[in-house]
Amino acid sequence: LLDFTFRRMLLSDEEFDELCFEFGLELDEITSEKEIISKEQGDCKASEASDIILYKIDVPANRYDLLCLEGLVRGLQVFKNKLEAPRYRRVRPASGEPQKLIITKETAAVRPHAVAAVLRNITFTQERYDSFIELQEKLHQNICRKRSLVAIGTHDLDTISGPFTFTAKPPAQICFKPLNQTKEYTAAELMTLYKTDSHLRHYLHIIEDKPVYPVIHDRNGIVLSMPPIINGDHSKINLKTKNVFIECTAMDLTKAKIVLDMMVTMFSEYCSQPFSLFHVNSRELAYRTETLSSDFINRKVGINESTEKIAQLLTKMCLKSTATGAGDEIEVEIPPTRSDVIHACDIMEDAAIAYGFNNIVRTTPRTYTVANQFPLNKLTELLRQDLAAAGFTEALNFALCSQEDIADKLGKKIEDTKAIHISNPKTAEFQVARTTLLPGLLKTIAANRKMPLPLKLFEISDVVLKDQKKDVGARNSRRFCAVYYSKSPGFEVIHGLLDRTMQLLEVKPGSTDGYHIRAAEDSTFFPGRCAEIFARGQSVGRLGVLHPDVITRFELTMPCSALEMDLEPFL
């Protein structure tokens, strides 16, 4: 269908790509089923596959109206002035009472909201039917957040009779024949049955632990669905279905309405009265009017167009607009398909898209400002240059690491590190933020053991420490760390680097106003080979020869000396 539409619009692949770009879509790939299978499984498997051209298009995350072919084609055709945006109508059934959905108070405990609508006299074809199911699935994955926020159920209205009731019952009291099963199950049995279902098992957790499960039934007690898990088999739709009852149950009413509107507006095209539908419980279609000025749009975008021209631009974006005649006022009608438009700035953006981002004249703002460096970064930048000049090579390691890296391997206890802990790491590499730069440098050496000795490395970067005084309970600390790795420990080299660093920081040797080092005990270092660094009376770090156990734990074989100190006291 998509292919057909573009041919009719007489667009080459390049022109179509260009159109997508302009409209804010990303044309990922032009391919065919045959090509995909051939790429993945080889040519021979692909020979049977269809060679109808497929367009893989990325749609902006808030444009649910472009998720199905019906909406996408409609949007592009309106954009290219080939079609006028449809106006969706709410119609009452020709005969009989309008349908009703009764929501009982029990639902509050598990899934409090439900909305519903009816599409009458719809004509499905295989293509339309597939698209209908696909949109439902895409909405489930996107805005419905994998059915946790909203779940959609579609039913053949002619197999059931209203009014319908949305209620919640203990699992043992719910019993029905679920979609595509041959016998009845209780809700509890269903939860066990679907534990192994590759698709449905991902949704069980949403209600699993609740005392009551949501259920919708008709006036005769026939179960339509047990949202958000499964529909009943009784009311399932097929190609011959004429009247579709659509219900959305939800944790979030706003989203339920958006989802329902999307389902019905997209497919009302196929009703005997095109673009007509019926919302249950007397809800009106969500058309909304915003009034704004063309001056607002001109000012925000940086263009200078007439009020009429801007109204035309907006109309191209399915936002039917008219110049009211009162000054430069424009009245914009936002259709139920455009839930993404929540502010005048969204309308302004659509005007800019219709005008063409790349047609806007690029200007230079006259904002006059004087630049300032962040003092800590300025110090870091200057020091890095001189440390490289002192013969050390800069490394750049991850801020996240394992608990082992900052504790066990250094001969420390994790409780003593002041480390922040990550609750959802996918691997051990992301358990904590580093509290010291040393493990990163030692791992860099381990990964570069083939390089000629000595290895002289440094890093100036942030570590993270818990700190009660901060609003978030943690703070960064800018550190300087250096290591010397060779056949002899080279303490004098690291000590010399400390002296040079202090010289660069304008701190002279001396015990009161200057800096000095004093023997210290530290399990990371070889006994008797560790000293604490004091600058202007304050302890700022440590240096020494690493403990052989530390060297071994980092899979190293040579002696190594190291220095690590805080830089913030030198600001």
Add this chain to the structure above:
Amino acid sequence: CLFPCSMADTGVLELLRLIEKADDGVDSVDAASRLGVDHQVVVGAVKSLQSLGDIISAEQRSSKHWELTEEGSEIAKQGSYEARVFSAVPLEGLAQSDLMKLPFGKIGFSKAMSNRWIKVDKAQEGGPRVYRSVDSVVDQVREKLLLLQKGSGSQLEDKDKNELKKRKLLSEVTVKSYWIGKGNSFSTTITKQETELTPEMIASGSWKEKKFKPYNFEAMGVAPDCGHLHPLMKVRTQFRQIFLEMGFTEMPTNNFIESSFWNFDSLFQPQQHPARDQHDTFFLSDPALSHEFPQDYLERVKRVHSEGGYGSQGYMYDWKIEEAQKNILRTHTTAVSARMLYKLAQQEKFTPVKYFSIDRVFRNETLDATHLAEFHQIEGVVADYGLTLGDLMGILHQFFTKLGITKLRFKPAYNPYTEPSMEVFSYHEGLKKWVEVGNSGVFRPEMLLPMGLPEDVSVIAWGLSLERPTMIKYGINNIRELVGHKVNLQMVYDGPICRLDS
């Protein structure tokens, strides 16, 4: 080596004498055989003499000549197999089976047979017996090979040579040699050359009389003993420089831990947004929650999310403080921009600002060759009265021009906290296509107005990663070779300086 090799000095004098005698020159192969040395020695002497200036002239040439194979040399010495078979057969004959036991028996037998030098009597008792059928033979194969060995191959016809080549006794080789003649300053005496200038020579002035061995400028120098800056940090320095040149002030981004409030809620990113999922963001278990927020502002944020306001419909959902309190590793530096803009809004009078930052951000994503759990985000923000979308494009044009990127175009995009949002594409001359180089947009009023910024102030912003342009700049395909402990230090040692616009 840097200096003329001393091993080549042997033979130099002898070669010079030879050249002196030759009128229009001598071939180096010829010279080698005349001096009784290996050809390579002569070649060494030629190179050594060439480096001393115009003493000799040497012109490289190549010639083809025939050379005996190992088997050929053996035959030149011992005779051909067929001749050896002939002499092995006594007058009374020899059992064929015995003949075949000889090492050369098989080939020699068939060749001698085809030469009709021998015959076989199959009717003999005890098996076939071989007899001579001529009295004597001439071993032409050997004679030809001997001729070639003496260098008198020109007496042979091509047919003979090809025949021997077919029998793998002969092969044709190409010899590279020099035609050596006298140079303009030809002399048979060479002054001893000094290798280096010394303090003594400078003091005594003796350098004036001395000749110095020329340097080999083809060789590499000795690598200096030095440290190196990391390539990604070199690129960071350049980006910092660009922002400073453009008058942007650096934001304090040294806070990796951020509350969901500042990272998401303050940016009008709804609480059910997928980016706030466990699969995308690192949450903290300790310290799990933030406790201090500007209360009035928090209330305004809550209201705009749940009810709307400031001309917005809002998202109409039940906004929860518990969700905002959750501590995370910041997913973007825009969290800091939000703090900075909030602070700016608290000023008594608004003043225009231009801010930038380049620092780490964290994503709990699936990792691959170009994605890590942490990367550096580059961000620029401008806040002033009446900024337009055209202004944003103009600034982006200026910014990217400083990176050497001049061809830009913009694609509408979606981002929860900017409207309009634009993806920035640049034309890649190498790939011959448009590639995405950054993201940009105008901050939404629902983000700015609750902060207390004046209504007619617009804030435009853009961002990109530091790693991607660095990987392109240095031709690195796997991000792990650039960032983290698996870095290739040789790459760091060999890295060039970084000028982004050239």
